[in-house]
Amino acid sequence: MRAYRPSNGTEGMIFQEEFCDQCSKDNPSLETGAGGCEIMFRSMCHDVDDPEYPTEWVYDDNGEPTCTAFSKRSEDEVTN
Numbered sequence: 302m303r304a305y306r307p308s309n310g311t312e313g314m315i316f317q318e319e320f321c322d323q324c325s326k327d328n329p330s331l332e333t334g335a336g337g338c339e340i341m342f343r344s345m346c347h348d349v350d351d352p353e354y355p356t357e358w359v360y361d362d363n364g365e366p367t368c369t370a371f372s373k374r375s376e377d378e379v380t381n
Contacts, residue, residue, distance in 0.1 A: 302359035305366040306349040316366055317341065325374040340370060 307313035321327045327338040340355045347354040357370040 302361070302369075304349050304354060304356070305358040305360050306344065306354075307366075316368075320368045320371050323374055324368070324370075325372045326370060338370070340368065 307316055321338065321341055324338065327341070340357050343353055343355045344358055357368050359367060359369060361367045
């Protein structure tokens with residue numbers, strides 16, 4: 302699969318709303334901020350061709366950007 306990187310801030314915000322904001326892996330503590338997912342952080346710190354760039358952000362078989370680590374947060378999951 303081909304690596305995905307948002308082309309601008311607006312595209313990045315749309316991707317974040319669709320995946321990161323609804324993902325059970327990105328559920329940091331409200332008190333400390335600890336416990337969130339590192340994928341978005343790595344995408345901002347590294348170039349798309351860097352070995353540290355997240356391999357989870359790719360284009361799917363339909364050419365749409367996706368996060369392969371995405372796990373929809375259930376309604377009963379609450380941020381601590």
